[in-house]
Amino acid sequence: MMKLTPNLRIFLFGFTSFLLTVSTADAQAPDPNDLARKIDSVLALDEELVLQAAYDLTRSYIRAEDPLAVHRMFDSITDAPAIELSSNLNFAPFYLRKGDTKNSLALRKRSLELAEMVENDPKIFDALMSLSSHYINVAKADSAALYTNRAEAVLVRNKDRFYDSYEMVYRMRADIAHILGNYKQQGEYLEKAWEVIADNPNHPRRGFLLFLITDFFRQTDDLDKLAYFTEELSAYYKEKTINTPDFHLPIDQILLGDYSDKAVANLERIVRKSDSLNNFNALSVCTIALSRAYLKNGEPEKAIPYLKNAIKRLKDANYLYSNTGERQMLREIYLATDNYKGAYEILMDQKIMEDSLRNSEILSKIADYEVKYQTQQKELELQQTAANKKILTSLLWAGGIVLLLVLYFLYKNRQKNKKLAKQKQLLETTLDEKNVLLKEIHHRVKNSFQIVSSLLYLQSESIDDKEAQLAIKEAQNRVRSMVLIHQKLYNKDQLVGINTKEYFEDLTRDIFESHQFSNKPIRYATDIKPMVLDIETITPIGLILNELITNVLKHAFPEVDDQSEMQLRFDKKGDALVLELQDNGQGMPEEVAESSFGIKLMKALSKKLKADLTFKPGPKQGTLASLEITKFNLLG
The missing domain is CATH 3.30.565.10 (Histidine kinase-like ATPase, C-terminal domain)
Structure with missing residues (x-):
């Protein structure tokens, strides 16, 4: 059996839950009145903003001294679905760390009900992933596979909306493969997860996934892939500044395998702190790392109480995902101290536990889930294809009708244009004729006025009275003012x-x-x-x-x-x-x-x-x- 331990599980908690609490003084419990005001402000937002704001508000309190008390406070203030959904998602992991698997599971299932009630696919996905994570931590591979399949079905419905979330699905499948001892498949799923986010340098889980992959290939002695992903990891962290609490396992210590007295003392302090905080991920990783340090430094017997404590604590909390790692490490320590009886007993205990995790019934269930999931996917694809064909047919019919309408209107427009052209030609001919007539009228009017003017002039020549001559001359001048008008109209295009x-x-x-x-x-x-x-x-x-x-x-x-x-x-x-x-x-x-x-x-x-x-x-x-x-x- 391949020797594998999930050495970097500490970073799962570190990247998804703001790492460990630096100290119990980091965050105080909120004032109920202040919290109620904040909740009211969130619920007053537009519908599309409420879920995200509620998630951000509840998450801001997960580093409180007593997260479970804060969760109960949220629960007592309001039963608004958005707040309850977000509160359950953020605080359910703390119940599991306290060993309260019942409440942890109940809160996650309630989150799924609420997400489905508000019909929000991103939150449905989050709730399904939370349930899958719960079952992975308690090493129930069949249930974890069921909810992972359902989560992937949500992604299929929303492929273009949050494709990067496939990274989480593949990582969950890798954890399930680890529980079942299928380490080849575990590596394949980790690489698939990397393919999803490889081209996204700003993906929030990029560093964490690179840690998991690097550690996996280090333990499987795949030197080519180890070299490649170690280079990717180093390049990533050259661009990042990591702020971790002082009792965390230092990143350079993980990469370089530092087993100095200072590093050992630091690990001892981290183990004690993780144990007191019920941080089982950190407790598991750091206990195994500390045991290796003791073994490397020729003091294997010092590791025994730490390993036994970790095994007991994880078993009591039903936190079984990492338990095989502690047993395997304890067996190595017993062999190093010539305690073959202890090595044999822990090996048998480990085998019993692994058999319980990987029995035929569980494997059958997982296979059945896979078949059902694949069938469901095929049905969804067929339904989608049928829907697409129906839409395409409708579009073609609509396009045909629109084309016919366009052709009809083009034909009618052409006929109308022909008619308008004829009418225009007729109007232009009529207008030309009218202009000719108007010009002729103005010309005749001008001639008529000219005759009147000439008659007045002749009349004035035969009159000796100067006053009469002047009056006739004035009349002649009035006529000439009108002659001038018609003369100008006759000589111009504007009539x-x-x-x-x-x-x-x-x-x-x-x-x-x-x-x-x-x-x-x-x-x-x-x-x-x-x-x-x-x-x-x-x-x-x-x-x-x-x-x-x-x-x-x-x-x-x-x-x-x-x-x-x-x-x-x-x-x-x-x-x-x-x-x-x-x-x-x-x-x-x-x-x-x-x-x-x-x-x-x-x-x-x-x-x-x-x-x-x-x-x-x-x-x-x-x-x-x-x-x-x-x-x-x-x-x-």
Whole structure:
């Protein structure tokens, strides 16, 4: 039989339970009121955060002086599933260390019930792993295998969510193989566990697993694998700072096999401390290490009381996983002291115990569990395959329907586009025809106005009365303001609007050229903001502007000199258009002839534009005429 001892089991507890308690003063029992407030804070969190927060809260007290008292305190404060689940998972191992296997098992099973009740797969997995760990520690390989299989089934359902957890499953299977004495399979499972996390340098159990693997291959004398994993372990710890209590087995001592007097004294102290704290993992490892040190140093008899104590303590606590290691070591010590009777008795005792752990009934159960598990996995895979096929079929049908709909809408859209293209072509043809007609209409209107203007001119030539001639000339000028509008519409592509800057400047120039009453011209300046107004707006504004400019030319300057000037401004201010005409002439008379045709015409046109026409003295002299228009149609 291969000589194997789980020398590094101390690190299982070290990495999963914050190592050993440094001293009983490390953590005090919580105040019940303070703990109740913390629990209330956790339970007030969102549903998806409660489980993790509850786990963190309960775990923060596992280093208390009396963890079991803290567990009872949690239990008395609340029965909330999240708190109870987390509390049971974190404190169940302490009941096992006290030898209370019944309560340890009950708490773990209750954790599984709660995890299944809240339907949280990560916590279901944790509870199943906790149950598997319990049965491994009491060396019940069949039950450990059952719960390990169930835990792996959870991972199969969540393969993409927490794949790294396969490392725990394979490590549990390695421990089961160790209990059954199948050391080849133990090594295979340890290597499988390593394959899972090898590419994850930050995995929390990386160092612990490397310790287990290195120790395994050291004991099996597999030098190639030992060299490889020792190198991995050394590289890992070069990047880490390990803080362990002073009564822990030093890491360099494990790796180098230091058996100096100082190391032996340190081991003796660790054994006593582990024994007093019921830390059976540490007690087992350190007792075996201490015994080897005594054997190496030629003092094997000193190891006997330590080994007997460890065997008894582990047996009384039903903590059987490591018990074969102590018996095997005691047999070596008896042989070294020539106590062959003692060696024979402990060998028989060890054999009886191993036979009880590895009897045919247990092996049959494990084989049956494996078959059932494999069958279940196949069924799950088949169900998953069927579900995937069903989903794929549904997707294909849905895709086909969507494709048909797309093709249908593309066809309808194409037909619609064809129809729209025809309508567009028809509209463009109609629009072209309309534009031609509009141009023709504007041309004819312009010609008609031109005829009227010519008739007025001929009429004025046959009249000797200057007042009559002037009246006809003013009428001719009004007609010309409208001729100019239609002329611009006829010559432009835009047939419905007039640019104010072009029109007002051209109109002003025409009026000045046709109404020059003095040999000396009056200077004028324009400041017109360009904008496009429709015919209905621009026509009355043009007629009003014609009247205003004509009045300036007729009445503003009795004598024209170099200072005589008129300014025309047009802009948009707020919601209104403002036309201003200012001169520096003699100014308006105090009483304006309201009955004159020009004034009546401007008021009538202003009313049509909903405009306000005002006259007031200019800033220095002359007159400022202002037309504020509120009804207009701005095209651009």
